[in-house]
Amino acid sequence: MTNKAQQPSTQISAQAYKLYDKYAHGMLSRRDFFAAMAGLAVNAVLATTFINSMLPNYALAQQVSFNDADIIASYQKFASPQGHGEGRGYLVKPKNASAALPAVLVIHENRGLNPYIEDVARRLAKAGFIAFAPDALWPLGGYPGNDDDGRDMQRSLEPAKIVADLKAAAQWLKQLEGSSGKLGVVGFCFGGAMTGRLAAELPDIVDAGVPFYGSPPPADSIGNIKAPLLVQLGELDERVNAMWPAAEALFKQHKLDYKIEMYPASHHGFHNDSTARYNKEMAELAWQRTLAFFRQHLG
Known part of the structure; x- marks a missing residue:
């Protein structure tokens, strides 16, 4: 594209x-x-x-149509008793699956479930996974249709309840009918940080994680991680990259199964194809690595 x-x-x-x-x-x-x-x-x-x-111009970000013949997409709710009581997200499945499939939780940036993230979920379904992208803004009515308002809405929510909602979404998805019981998590920016955090706080739920340009998990939780991690970083993302050397030292100390990929000439958000931050060549490479990583670790 x-x-x-x-x-x-x-x-x-x-x-x-x-x-x-x-x-x-x-x-x-x-x-x-x-x-x-x-x-x-x-x-x-x-x-x-x-x-x-x-x-963002979200017309640029649609790689898989919402009515693609190979997928079935719907909005589904899930219980979140430790969070806001109820969550909602975008569920996408391959249409003619003949066996149970691994599932992948897709966690959005700091502005709610926008069209780019929904398209990422559809891309995963086209690749043979069950994908679910929860909307952290559902307690306020959901993504409002523009990123500026979405960003303000997400900042207004209690962070601990957002985390609880995402954890509830992960547990709901892992047990979803049609799932093989293997769960991956992929996230971008805020969602990248949440990917590592869920791996640390749900070590028996998360089977593989791919954080894109997110901050590392809290230092005191890194030793809890069991899942293999593929960390995707942009070379020009100075703010996020500065956080990773100390975290990597702890990854090594705790003998985690991880790999950090650094993408040349790439900014924070380089996978997001709705803005000029997008680096097509590096985004496609990172995505192919993501799919290969999930296939290796989720089956």
Whole structure:
């Protein structure tokens, strides 16, 4: 799939990507982000071009149609007594499965279940997995249709209850009818951090994890991890990458089964094909490695 997002000028991109990363993770308000971008630009047109390229265009992110003939997609609810009481997510299954299949929990970024994450779930189903993508924003009515509001909504929720909802989703999915009982977890940004955390807090539930550019699990929980992990990082993602050397030392200390893949010339969010952060070549390589990893460890 070709990324049609406009690409920024190289003379401002390095600084601009850092500003966008701060904005996307709540360190800059939208107003301050736009003001800082205007200060970087050679002219207003260039600033606007970059800003527009960074904001998601979800029409670019659909690789598998919601009505693809090979899959069955639906929204399903699950009980979460330790969280918000009830959760909801997007369930996608291969249409004509002749045997029980491994399942993969897909955890979104810090803005709710947007169309890109739903497409990731469909891609997994096309590859032969049962995929379920819970929406952390369901207690507030679900993803609101735009990332800015979604980000604000997710920040307003109690973090411990979000984690409890995700853990409940993992347990629900592992026992789902048609599942082989093997469970993988893949997540992006916030979801990447949650992938490692679920592996640490649900060591008898999670059978394999693939965190994309997320922070490592809490240091005091790393020794609990039993599942093999494939950590996917972008070379230019300085903020997240700085957290990993200390975590990797603990991974080695506890003799975890893990591999860290570093993708050249790739920013935070390089797998997300709805914005200019997308690196097509590296995203496709990371995805093929993800599928191979799940097939190896989930069957």
